[in-house]
Amino acid sequence: DQQVKQNSPSLSVQEGRISILNCDYTNSMFDYFLWYKKYPAEGPTFLISISSIKDKNEDGRFTVFLNKSAKHLSLHIVPSQPGDSAVYFCAASGSYNTDKLIFGTGTRLQVFP
Amino acid sequence: DTAVSQTPKYLVTQMGNDKSIKCEQNLGHDTMYWYKQDSKKFLKIMFSYNNKELIINETVPNRFSPKSPDKAHLNLHINSLELGDSAVYFCASSPQVAGMGTQYFGPGTRLTVL
Numbered sequence: 608d609q610q611v612k613q614n615s616p617s618l619s620v621q622e623g624r625i626s627i628l629n630c631d632y633t634n635s636m637f638d639y640f641l642w643y644k645k646y647p648a649e650g651p652t653f654l655i656s657i658s659s660i661k662d663k664n665e666d667g668r669f670t671v672f673l674n675k676s677a678k679h680l681s682l683h684i685v686p687s688q689p690g691d692s693a694v695y696f697c698a699a700s701g702s703y704n705t706d707k708l709i710f711g712t713g714t715r716l717q718v719f720p
Numbered sequence: 721d722t723a724v725s726q727t728p729k730y731l732v733t734q735m736g737n738d739k740s741i742k743c744e745q746n747l748g749h750d751t752m753y754w755y756k757q758d759s760k761k762f763l764k765i766m767f768s769y770n771n772k773e774l775i776i777n778e779t780v781p782n783r784f785s786p787k788s789p790d791k792a793h794l795n796l797h798i799n800s801l802e803l804g805d806s807a808v809y810f811c812a813s814s815p816q817v818a819g820m821g822t823q824y825f826g827p828g829t830r831l832t833v834l
Contacts, residue, residue: 650825
């Protein structure tokens with residue numbers, strides 16, 4: 608049972624435009640959400656996170672939005688740059704020490720000039 | 721000054737062999753993890769250790785045995801390797817246990833079982 612879903616396996620965006628990556632989850636006990644970025648042959652790198660008490664968190668060009676009622680979060684990248692081309696993983700967790708970080712299957716973002 | 725390092729980066733071996741993957745973190749974190757990314761790109765947790773104590777042990781065959789000699793190291797030993805063990809294995813660490821802590825990943829070890 609896949610508790611975190613990224614339904615778009617890939618996304619192609621022109622440089623300078625907005626990239627919107629989506630993520631849906633099913634477990635209402637999740638209260639911490641993260642986005643990771645992964646380049647080929649490297650490990651995932653933390654990008655931005657949000658806790659369930661917020662609906663938005665911003666860090667430079669990256670903004671994460673959380674809609675708890677819809678069990679949906681999204682990552683906005685504005686403006687998109689070619690260096691943003693990577694696979695983006697959404698992840699979610701509860702807040703207990705035995706809770707696991709559950710990852711989505713990733714969305715490959717390609718930013719073209 | 722690599723934060724989370726793994727060795728080896730690539731491992732090619734025959735079915736039935738025993739192999740180990742080493743992981744070290746120099747971030748001073750208390751918690752370390754092993755993840756498996758299979759051919760479908762699912763990144764799934766296998767184990768987590770907090771201060772050398774096993775916290776999470778997913779449904780993983782007991783051919784997989786993690787060992788944490790100290791809180792900076794978490795090694796993964798795999799006995800009697802099978803074809804289905806072929807995957808990329810990632811080590812990670814976090815300053816606190818999984819629930820609220822950002823995890824920092826190593827570069828991965830690509831294991832190929834022939």
